[in-house]
Amino acid sequence: MRWVALVGPELEENLSLRYLAASLAAAGFQSRILAYNSDADFGSVLTAITAADEPPFAVGLSMAFQWRAPDFLALAVALREEGYGGHITAGGHFATFAAAELLRDFPALDSICRQESEATVVALCQSLVDGRPWHDLPGMVSRDDSNGGGARFSELPAMPDLQALPWPVRTGEPARCFDHAIAPIVSSRGCYANCTFCCIAAWHEQTQPGKRYRLREPGDVAAEMAAMQRERGIQVFVFHDDNFFIPNHGKSLARLNALADAIEAAGVRDFATVVKARPGDVTPAVFKVLVERLGCIRCYVGIETDADQGLITLRRWGQSSQNHRAIEVARSLGLFVCFNMLMFDPDTTLDSVRKNLDFIEYAADYPFNFGRVELYAGTPLLARMLAEGRCSGDYLQWDYRLKDPDIQRFYELAMGCFMPRNFGEDALANTIQGMRFDLEVARRFHPEAHDRRLYQAGTALSRRLSLDSVATLRVLVDHVTSGGAENDAALVARLAARARAVEAAVRGEMMEIAAELHARVGRGVPLTYVGDRVATPLQRAVATAVSP
Amino acid sequence: MKKTLLPEFLPAPIRGGAQSPRERVAERARLLLERLRGLGPAAGAAILSLQCSGSGYTVVDPIPPPPMQCTSEPIPFEGIHPGQVYETGTTLPRPVVMALVTSGYPPSNFVGYRIDAVRVTGGTLVSVEDLSQTGGGGRTEFQITIARDSGPPGTLFVDVDFACGPAAATKRYSIMFPTDPNGPITAVEIPLPVDGGTD
Numbered sequence: 247m248r249w250v251a252l253v254g255p256e257l258e259e260n261l262s263l264r265y266l267a268a269s270l271a272a273a274g275f276q277s278r279i280l281a282y283n284s285d286a287d288f289g290s291v292l293t294a295i296t297a298a299d300e301p302p303f304a305v306g307l308s309m310a311f312q313w314r315a316p317d318f319l320a321l322a323v324a325l326r327e328e329g330y331g332g333h334i335t336a337g338g339h340f341a342t343f344a345a346a347e348l349l350r351d352f353p354a355l356d357s358i359c360r361q362e363s364e365a366t367v368v369a370l371c372q373s374l375v376d377g378r379p380w381h382d383l384p385g386m387v388s389r390d391d392s393n394g395g396g397a398r399f400s401e402l403p404a405m406p407d408l409q410a411l412p413w414p415v416r417t418g419e420p421a422r423c424f425d426h427a428i429a430p431i432v433s434s435r436g437c438y439a440n441c442t443f444c445c446i447a448a449w450h451e452q453t454q455p456g457k458r459y460r461l462r463e464p465g466d467v468a469a470e471m472a473a474m475q476r477e478r479g480i481q482v483f484v485f486h487d488d489n490f491f492i493p494n495h496g497k498s499l500a501r502l503n504a505l506a507d508a509i510e511a512a513g514v515r516d517f518a519t520v521v522k523a524r525p526g527d528v529t530p531a532v533f534k535v536l537v538e539r540l541g542c543i544r545c546y547v548g549i550e551t552d553a554d555q556g557l558i559t560l561r562r563w564g565q566s567s568q569n570h571r572a573i574e575v576a577r578s579l580g581l582f583v584c585f586n587m588l589m590f591d592p593d594t595t596l597d598s599v600r601k602n603l604d605f606i607e608y609a610a611d612y613p614f615n616f617g618r619v620e621l622y623a624g625t626p627l628l629a630r631m632l633a634e635g636r637c638s639g640d641y642l643q644w645d646y647r648l649k650d651p652d653i654q655r656f657y658e659l660a661m662g663c664f665m666p667r668n669f670g671e672d673a674l675a676n677t678i679q680g681m682r683f684d685l686e687v688a689r690r691f692h693p694e695a696h697d698r699r700l701y702q703a704g705t706a707l708s709r710r711l712s713l714d715s716v717a718t719l720r721v722l723v724d725h726v727t728s729g730g731a732e733n734d735a736a737l738v739a740r741l742a743a744r745a746r747a748v749e750a751a752v753r754g755e756m757m758e759i760a761a762e763l764h765a766r767v768g769r770g771v772p773l774t775y776v777g778d779r780v781a782t783p784l785q786r787a788v789a790t791a792v793s794p
Numbered sequence: 795m796k797k798t799l800l801p802e803f804l805p806a807p808i809r810g811g812a813q814s815p816r817e818r819v820a821e822r823a824r825l826l827l828e829r830l831r832g833l834g835p836a837a838g839a840a841i842l843s844l845q846c847s848g849s850g851y852t853v854v855d856p857i858p859p860p861p862m863q864c865t866s867e868p869i870p871f872e873g874i875h876p877g878q879v880y881e882t883g884t885t886l887p888r889p890v891v892m893a894l895v896t897s898g899y900p901p902s903n904f905v906g907y908r909i910d911a912v913r914v915t916g917g918t919l920v921s922v923e924d925l926s927q928t929g930g931g932g933r934t935e936f937q938i939t940i941a942r943d944s945g946p947p948g949t950l951f952v953d954v955d956f957a958c959g960p961a962a963a964t965k966r967y968s969i970m971f972p973t974d975p976n977g978p979i980t981a982v983e984i985p986l987p988v989d990g991g992t993d
Contacts, residue, residue, distance in 0.1 A: 289830040316819050323823035351816040642815045 249276040250371060251295050253321065254308025254338075256281035258421070258430050261486060262338065263308055264414030269364040272412045275371050278302070279417075282321065291321060296328045303332050304374055306359070306367060310338035312445075312622055315642055322354035333374055337363045339445045342452075343624030345387040346397035347641050358387040360399075361453055362435070364406050405453055408435065408462045413470050420478055423687045425770025426518075428482040429474055433467045433505065435460050437489035439524060441550075442561045443588070446488045448624040459489070464501065468508035475514050482543075482687070484520040491527035498532050506539035518690045522546045526564050528572035530579075537579050543686040547572050549585040549614075552605035553598035559591050560619065561626070566601075573609045582686045583612050584679050589719075590618035590657045592631060593649055599656065599723060603716050610712040611705055613682055615668050615675040618657060621646060655734070656726045662738035663718055663745050674749045674756075675715075677774065678708045681756050684772035688763055695766035704759050707752060714748050813959050821959045864904035864934075864958040871956050871963040873904060874934065876981035879969060887945035889920055892952065892969055892981050896934040905934050908957050915951040917942045940969075947973045953986075 250270055252263045256279065267277045280291045295301055305325065307318045322334050337359035341348060345358040357380070359366045366385030373380035381388045385403035389395045420427040436450035436459030450458035474480040491498045509517075518541045525547055536542045551557055552566050576583045587602050606614060621628040621637065621644040631637045631646055639645045648654040668675050685704045689696040718741055724730065725737055732740075760774035813821075864870040877893035896904055905926055912919050920939040940950060950969040955962065969981045 285826065288826050292830065316815075316822055319815075319819040320823040320826055323820055324827050327823065327827060347815070351814070352819065640815050642818070 248300070248375065249278060249302045250367075251280055251302040251305045252277050252308070253280045253282050253291055253305060253318070255283050255311070255314070257283055258484070258486075259414075259416070259418070260308065261414050261430055261432060262310060263306075264416070265364055265411065266306065266367050267415045268412035269368050270371065271415065273368045273372065275368070279415075282317065285317070288317075288321065288324075292324055292328060295325060296330050301330060301332060304371055305330070305332060305334045307334065307336040307341070308338050309336045309341040312340040312344075313620075313643070315340050315344075319348070319352055319354070319642075322352060326354045333357070333370075335359050335367075335370065337367070339449050340623050342449065343445065343622075344641050345399070349387060349389050349397050350395070356388070357381075360385050360387060361403055361449070362406055363403065364411060366403050402453055405460065408460055409466055413473070416474060416478055420480060422770055423482065423684060423773045424691070424764075424767045426481045426687060426691055427479045428484060429478065429480045430484045430486045431467070431470060431474070432487050433462050433464075433485060433490065434487045437524075438493040439489070439563055440561060441563075442559065442627040442630070443591075443619045443622065443625055445622040445624050448622075448626070450488075452624075459492070461492070461501070464505040464508040465512075467505060468512040468514065471509060471514050471517070472512035475517065481516060481691070482518050482520065485522070487522065489524060489527070490521035491523055491532070495527075495529050495532055498527065499535060502532060502535045502540060506535065509540070516691070517541055518543045518687070520544045520546075522548065523572075524548050524564065525568040525572040528568075528575045530575050533575050533579055533581065537581050541690065543582060543690050544683055545576070545581060545583045547576070547583045547585050549605070549609075550588045551591070551598070551602060552587075553594075553601040555593055555595055555598045556588065556591055556602070559593045559627075560588065566605075569605060570608070573612070576612070582682055584682070585609070585612065585614050587614055587616040588619045589616040589660070590648055590653065592619070592627070592636065592646060594653050595650060596652060596656075596723060596727060599653070599719070603719055603723075606712060606716050610709045610716070612712075613675070613679045613708040614712060615673075616664075616715070617668060620644075652726050656722055659722045659726070659734060659738055660719060663722070663741045664715065667715070667745060667749055674711060674753055678711055678752070678756055680773040680776070681760055682708055684760060684763055684774050687772075688767050692767050695763070695768070697766060700759060700762055700766075703755075707755050707759065711748070711752050714745070714752075718745060813961060818959055864906040870904065870907075870958040870961055871965065874907065874956065874965065875983065876967060877935065879979045879981040881979065882939065887942045889939055889941045890917075890950070890969060890971075890979065892938050892940070892967065894934075894936045894938065894954065894967075904958075906958055907934050907936075909936055909954055910957050910962065911955040912938055913953040914940050915953075916944075916948065917950050947971045951984075 252266055254260050254263045256263075260279070263279050267279060270277045278294070280294050281287055282291050295305060307322060309315050309318050318336065322336075325334065333356045334354060335357045336348065336355055341358050342360045345360060348355055348358060357370070359370065363385055366383060369383045370380050370386065373383065380386060381398060382400045384401050386400045388398050390398035416429070420429045422428060436454065437444075437447060438457070438459050440447045440451060440458065447458060454460070471480070471483055474483070492501060521536065521542055523545055528547060536545070549569050549572070550562060551560060552569050554566070556562070557564060557566070573583070587606060589599065589602055619627065621631055623641065628637070628644060631644075636646050637644050638647075648657055667673060681704055685701050689701065721741060722737075725732070730737070756774060760772045764772055764775075873896045874894055877895040879890065879892045881888040882891050883889050907926070908924070909922055912922055917940040920941050923937045923939075925935040925937055926933065938952065938954070940952065942948075942950065948971050952967045952969065953964055954967065955964050964986060966984050966986045967981050968984050969979065971979055
């Protein structure tokens with residue numbers, strides 16, 4: 247059996263790998279998706295490749311996430327250490343933008359597949375099997391031995407026709423919330439915006455300068471949804487479009503209605519959706535259709551910042567008023583939304599922080615998380631910071647200091663207090679979003695179990711956590727600006743201890759709400775119970791075979 | 795065709811100096827392979843990668859954590875300092891435990907360190923425990939337990955060989971026991987003798 251190993255995160259069904267697997271299958275190649283979510287998977291992935299009766303003739307590493315690149319590179323090195331002699335390629339956003347550096351530094355890699363690689367991977371595999379040269383295939387980056395081993399870039403690949411692409415493979419059992427099956431899907435690729443920190447925008451700007459997005463036909467999306475429901479019982483469709491909307495409210499409205507019509511015609515019933523939007527996309531007319539016709543029960547709204555300075559630094563192409571309008575529209579429609587705040591960017595000022603804290607308070611009925619803007623390969627923000635000489639580290643992990651020393655100090659203090667809440671295992675800022683999602687799933691699918699008191703208790707609880715975060719951050723701001731008598735370490739120790747106590751109390755109440763909801767629904771389990779742990783059985787299944 | 799690329803890919807750890815991406819990754823691969831083969835000390839905690847919290851369908855768009863690995867620091871060992879020092883057990887003289895921790899809050903709160911060796915003057919090393927926690931909110935904490943040759947007052951000297959990826963450094967600590975039995979035991983870092991300096 248000649249086969250291809252596709253290695254990547256499978257925290258959710260990994261559509262990038264599954265699209266590749268589908269294209270490979272259509273071309274007659276068998277592939278296996280090997281989930282590599284953490285170090286715990288290292289051994290199983292390694293042995294699935296090296297101890298196979300017939301090792302794969304090619305290994306594809308999904309390097310979309312920059313911060314996990316060292317894991318995948320270490321796997322490539324280990325594969326060579328264990329004697330694997332097949333072709334190792336890598337793809338995804340990070341690999342695309344760091345192709346030259348990766349090939350320079352890691353001889354374990356044979357090539358990089360740039361950009362959307364369905365056609366590239368198939369052509370590469372065909373060339374490898376046939377023993378033909380592959381270096382000049384569109385999308386390939388290789389070493390140029392005639393040029394000292396420097397990177398040799400072939401032309402960028404043609405963008406795949408989204409209508410012609412085979413649907414992603416859907417092997418394995420889907421994740422479930424109260425026994426309602428969940429799966430991701432995309433109705434488009436790309437985003438019309440061009441934020442400075444976003445590698446997705448940078449990626450699509452490379453192949454579609456100025457436009458940066460492509461849409462699938464509503465009928466094709468609906469047909470895929472119908473197949474997912476028919477074959478796997480999917481009821482919650484998580485649209486992982488980079489942006490579910492297009493930059494014209496009238497056209498967005500028409501597209502959503504067309505999709506709703508197509509879904510209805512395709513016979514998809516009793517379903518819900520989850521989508522992502524920019525604040526400017528959120529209008530009463532568009533979102534009324536989103537909620538009423540497309541069954542949206544959760545929308546991630548990319549607020550990111552409410553400060554004028556942040557909106558400019560991040561090139562958000564939006565205004566504070568749009569952020570506020572998005573929240574007001576969500577409230578008027580009873581739509582659950584969540585958001586992130588990029589509280590720290592290279593130019594953040596104390597005024598920006600205060601403005602963002604005001605916004606979080608204003609929107610405290612919706613859960614949020616906050617962090618620092620990181621510097622991703624290929625982005626205008628990284629280019630700017632490099633030009634300004636402000637980056638430390640290297641391309642595997644760029645770091646930087648914030649321009650204002652007070653803000654840098656505030657950032658360090660904030661991380662000291664909030665790391666467990668925002669980024670730790672079962673980080674409450676995230677898991678409480680799961681509890682809110684559980685309430686929405688119950689409200690959508692089990693109206694008899696929906697209890698207004700319980701629903702309000704859940705909202706109040708996440709509000710309590712949000713306001714506690716704001717209050718703690720305000721103490722830190724005051725400390726930095728007023729030169730408080732307490733030293734930094736003592737302050738962090740005191741506030742962190744208090745924050746952990748608040749989290750313990752909130753977590754306890756969250757579990758009580760989940761338990762009561764669980765009892766009322768009477769089937770499956772809520773996502774709150776799952777927390778940050780495995781959400782899909784595919785993570786337990788090391789390998790998923792995909793045959794032509 | 796089988797490719798044979800060793801030892802190019804997995805070099806023995808080098809001591810000192812900045813780590814290149816290739817060196818960091820090679821070290822990481824070596825540690826992961828050692829753990830897989832059941833080799834190496836405390837395969838553990840110190841090499842686990844950061845997990846992005848909010849995996850699965852709990853969060854739509856999780857924020858990644860900021861970098862925290864010690865390997866991203868040009869001088870990775872500056873942040874390690876003595877934490878709590880206390881006596882333990884009942885046999886006299888009572889053994890002493892010294893904690894070595896990273897600074898109290900990130901991003902100074904790096905993880906990924908290991909201790910390669912401990913040498914004690916004035917006592918006998920009992921154990922070295924790595925209680926570090928990785929991932930968001932993690933921190934470095936080593937607990938070194940020492941049996942004293944004689945009771946207080948007095949001073950113990952402890953040399954610790956730290957490593958972070960291929961970088962290494964030796965630090966010397968002095969643990970001082972007060973004449974007042976109710977007084978605090980203190981531990982401080984002291985300069986190494988000139989002929990026994992940092993690698």
